[in-house]
Amino acid sequence: MNFDKEFDASGLACPLPIVKTKKSLNDMASGQVLRVVSTDPGSVCDMAAFAEQTGNALLESGEEGGKYVFFLKKA
Amino acid sequence: MATKKMAIIATKGALDMAYPPLILASTAAALGWDVQIFFTFYGLQLLRKDLSGIAISPIGNPAMPMPVPMPVLVSALPGMQAMATSMMKAKMKKKGVASLEELRSLCLEAEVKFIACQMTVDLFDFEKSEFIDGVEYGGAATFMKFAGETDVCLFI
Numbered sequence: 667m668n669f670d671k672e673f674d675a676s677g678l679a680c681p682l683p684i685v686k687t688k689k690s691l692n693d694m695a696s697g698q699v700l701r702v703v704s705t706d707p708g709s710v711c712d713m714a715a716f717a718e719q720t721g722n723a724l725l726e727s728g729e730e731g732g733k734y735v736f737f738l739k740k741a
Numbered sequence: 742m743a744t745k746k747m748a749i750i751a752t753k754g755a756l757d758m759a760y761p762p763l764i765l766a767s768t769a770a771a772l773g774w775d776v777q778i779f780f781t782f783y784g785l786q787l788l789r790k791d792l793s794g795i796a797i798s799p800i801g802n803p804a805m806p807m808p809v810p811m812p813v814l815v816s817a818l819p820g821m822q823a824m825a826t827s828m829m830k831a832k833m834k835k836k837g838v839a840s841l842e843e844l845r846s847l848c849l850e851a852e853v854k855f856i857a858c859q860m861t862v863d864l865f866d867f868e869k870s871e872f873i874d875g876v877e878y879g880g881a882a883t884f885m886k887f888a889g890e891t892d893v894c895l896f897i
Binding site: 675677678679680681682684685687705706716718719739 | 839
């Protein structure tokens with residue numbers, strides 16, 4: 667999937683993947699896509715909850731090479 | 742959708758108890774919530790410019806996982822608290838857990854409002870100059886004004 671920006675949260679524990687994902691989205695334009703990579707298993711549920719509560723769409727969520735990868739479309 | 746609100750009363754100043762208010766506040770702020778933390782009693786320690794004195798003690802904490810079984814009287818020996826604190830901090834760093842300083846900065850950056858309880862500031866003779874900038878001072882009524890409008894209100 668194409669994306670406009672990437673945030674690598676590898677090695678970070680809760681709540682940093684979510685808090686820093688939000689920071690990464692701050693300077694993006696509506697409709698742009700952010701790719702987030704995380705090693706925190708908790709971020710799978712957390713990213714879905716983040717998307718649901720903020721209106722940013724979670725386009726795709728999956729695992730890649732032992733890491734969790736998310737695509738968020740900024741609201 | 743109306744902005745959700747959360748109020749937290751932070752009353753503890755030990756390393757483990759310092760985390761929950763800052764984790765929840767920074768996360769709620771990232772979700773777009775309006776958040777205030779009211780720091781009182783030992784929670785005021787979290788507002789000091791220098792957080793290096795925040796420690797954890799194995800004393801009176803039987804649930805704390807230890808590398809080897811530790812009798813209470815051994816935990817009470819001089820230096821044990823400093824050792825437990827540095828071990829905990831090293832473990833946190835290794836596991837990618839943010840430092841208290843980092844979480845606190847993330848809160849302030851996300852406009853979480855920090856309120857110091859004036860009564861306990863006076864009680865412990867804290868100087869405002871010991872605290873970080875951006876802290877407001879108030880009492881129970883100040884807290885209740887915001888707390889009364891919140892969706893989530895926690896005492897930690």
